[in-house]
Amino acid sequence: MSGHSTFEPKHPALKWFESRLPLVGLIHSSFVAYPTPRNLNYWWTFGGILSLMLVCQIVSGVVLAMHYTPHITLAFDSVEHIMRDVSYGWLIRYIHANGASMFFIAVYIHMFRGLYYGSYKAPREVLWILGCIIYLLMMATAFMGYVLPWGQMSFWGATVITNLFSAFPVVGPTIVEWLWGGFSVDNATLNRFFSLHYLLPFMIAGVVVLHVWALHVVGQNNPTGVEPKSPKDTVPFTPYATIKDGFGMVCFLIFFAWFLFYIPNYLGHADNYIPANPLVTPAHIVPEWYYLPFYAMLRAVPDKLGGVLTMFGAIIVLFFVPWLDTSKVRSGVYRPLFKQFFWIWVVVCIGLGWLGSKPAEGGYVIAGRILTIYYFAHFLIILPLLGLFEKPKAVPASITEAVLGKNKGAAPASAGVSAPQTKG
Amino acid sequence: MSTTMSFRSSLLRPLAVAALAFGLAAPALAADGHGTPKPPREEWSFAGPFGTFDQAQVQRGFQVFKEVCASCHAAHLFSFRNLAQPGGPSFSEAQAKAVAESYQVQDGPNDAGDMFDRPGRLSDRWPSPFPNEQAARASNGGAYPPDFSTLAKARTYEVGFPGFLIDIFTQYQENGVDYIHALLVGYEEPPEGFALPEGAHYNKYFPGHAIKMPQPLSDGQVTYTDGTPETLDQYSRDVTAFMMWMAEPHLEARKRIGFQVMIFLIIFAGLLYFTKKKVWKSVGH
Missing domain, CATH: 1.10.760.10 (Cytochrome c-like domain)
Structure with a gap:
């Protein structure tokens, strides 16, 4: 998978270039000859979809930055200028705003896939951790991007989130002033957020390169969780994965286009079409949908510092999943108990998201506390114990065996093999 | 309201309370x-x-x-020009111009340094x-x-x-x-x-x-x-x-x-x- 490329240039000019910088060989070994497991299902197309979304956000963002003005008296109107007067400005701005949500939908599916099929287990721990870093960077980037239109929710969201850092003892207030560049969310804050919002995507791109590099060192996981053992278990990336990823991407673009062209404001807040006003607080300050589970956890804890630590802890715990999961079996397909707990956890995450959108009162808070505890229990108690007590099903000897066992209907070598969840 | 309040700095809390007290909260x-x-x-x-x-x-x-x-x-x-753009009221340019000219818009300063009123043009914003x-x-x-x-x-x-x-x-x-x-x-x-x-x-x-x-x-x-x-x-x-x-x-x-x-x-x-x-x-x- 790594190592020397099998690419042999024919053309003399290309030979000359390759002997000086083997760039074409690198691309060839990474995206053409690269062996991919033959049994990948469509959940594996989300890596490609995420690359597409990153490019889409950077391109649309660069164009928006040409027309946007990062000043508190002009920011809102400059965004509306883009919406009204710039040629196809409405399209570029809606692509960027909805693209952020699409990016998060894709990343959540990508993460759930990794958690279900055990893609974080040895030897893919570094690959997984790089992914967690990308996710953190995405959260920071999206948060600062939402501040830029300088609407009511931009301003108050920024105020609430930056104030979280004041919970830290001794250094808290200093950190907050440092983030603000002053004594409240103001022009200095908007300017630095714009600068960082432009910078962070390129840092994401850098970590994505590391993520893909790590992927190409250890190879892709697959629905069986069994490493490829012979060339029969894999197919070359091109044409097999390229065409399948391409189909997945276009299907995802149809989903994206539905929101973009028909309900472009569905995922946003009406309040953000009101210019920011530090004297008027919105009735409910709600973050963007992709932060809602964490917002629910923040409010579930009665103590401010405790809430902040819980919220960050919910992400930090993901970094340790490779060591919290003690099971020797990689894929959830062969883990009957894990499978059930996985889906319970998914429902808990969605439940937390719903609670995050509700006012923090009465039953919502109690439900938020129960689900927060369950969220952490899944990682800190259930995952470690499952590996010790669960009796996994028999794992197929190879990918090919699993595939042929399913498709040909022939009885596989070991009777206990269940069909992996593969499609297409 | 109450919970989000607790995350706000003590500096902003009086402002928010004042805003609510005056009934200015955005509906x-x-x-x-x-x-x-x-x-x-x-x-x-x-x-x-x-x-x-x-x-x-x-x-x-x-x-x-x-x-x-x-x-x-x-x-x-x-802007007045918006009245004549496609996909809305789509007035003719002459109609939009007539609407604009029925308003007095402040312009200036002129060469003498004075602000002056003139009839509106298509490029003008709607007067507040x-x-x-x-x-x-x-x-x-x-x-x-x-x-x-x-x-x-x-x-x-x-x-x-x-x-x-x-x-x-x-x-x-x-x-x-x-x-x-x-x-x-x-x-x-x-x-x-x-x-x-x-x-x-x-x-x-x-x-x-x-x-x-x-x-x-x-x-x-x-x-x-x-x-x-x-x-x-x-x-x-x-x-x-x-x-x-x-x-x-x-x-x-x-x-x-x-x-x-x-x-x-x-x-x-x-x-x-x-x-x-x-x-x-x-x-x-």
Whole structure:
């Protein structure tokens, strides 16, 4: 998978270039000859979809930055200028705003896939951790991007989130002033957020390169969780994965286009079409949908510092999943108990998201506390114990065996093999 | 409110409390469960995947805006030239020019260093009724009439579960206009025992019900020239459609291009699907 490329240039000019910088060989070994497991299902197309979304956000963002003005008296109107007067400005701005949500939908599916099929287990721990870093960077980037239109929710969201850092003892207030560049969310804050919002995507791109590099060192996981053992278990990336990823991407673009062209404001807040006003607080300050589970956890804890630590802890715990999961079996397909707990956890995450959108009162808070505890229990108690007590099903000897066992209907070598969840 | 308050710095808390005490809280999220009914869902020509503005309706709405609303409400992102652009009221350029010239706009300074008034041009913004927010408040009992530019997108109401999920499939994006229409026709006598603050009016759909704006429209108030019924309900629909266009002037282009993109993507996906099938035919997977 790594190592020397099998690419042999024919053309003399290309030979000359390759002997000086083997760039074409690198691309060839990474995206053409690269062996991919033959049994990948469509959940594996989300890596490609995420690359597409990153490019889409950077391109649309660069164009928006040409027309946007990062000043508190002009920011809102400059965004509306883009919406009204710039040629196809409405399209570029809606692509960027909805693209952020699409990016998060894709990343959540990508993460759930990794958690279900055990893609974080040895030897893919570094690959997984790089992914967690990308996710953190995405959260920071999206948060600062939402501040830029300088609407009511931009301003108050920024105020609430930056104030979280004041919970830290001794250094808290200093950190907050440092983030603000002053004594409240103001022009200095908007300017630095714009600068960082432009910078962070390129840092994401850098970590994505590391993520893909790590992927190409250890190879892709697959629905069986069994490493490829012979060339029969894999197919070359091109044409097999390229065409399948391409189909997945276009299907995802149809989903994206539905929101973009028909309900472009569905995922946003009406309040953000009101210019920011530090004297008027919105009735409910709600973050963007992709932060809602964490917002629910923040409010579930009665103590401010405790809430902040819980919220960050919910992400930090993901970094340790490779060591919290003690099971020797990689894929959830062969883990009957894990499978059930996985889906319970998914429902808990969605439940937390719903609670995050509700006012923090009465039953919502109690439900938020129960689900927060369950969220952490899944990682800190259930995952470690499952590996010790669960009796996994028999794992197929190879990918090919699993595939042929399913498709040909022939009885596989070991009777206990269940069909992996593969499609297409 | 209470929880989000606790995350706010002590510096901002008094400001927020002051804002609430003066009743200035933005009524963006209607129907928060305190006895505010959900606005009924109306039929709008611009709803759905093939929605377009009804040109005559938007023109009538402009007339209502110009003759009634604009005496208190600004629309600072709206220019006279917008009246002649496609996909809205679509007046002729001459008509838009005539509207512009009927207003006096301050320009300057001239060579002598003086500001002066001149008739409006197409490139001018819609003149605001008040020079600043304080002047607007002083003339409106302390309330600030919101700017119309993006107002139709800045108002909504909570749909709740599972309606908010169904809205994705039915492409419901008319929360704002449904709320505004309901508000305009929602003035009534306060119920027994409702303590209406001084200078406020009772509105069924306004969060908290006490709105500073007196009922702005009533039957027969604006004279239509095309025989359309001169009723409160009709005025309200017309001006709301106009507000939607003002907030989203490229709505028609968006839906038109959206359909073309959808057709392209679906055909492209179909071609890719069959190509993929052919490529993978000989490989068990």
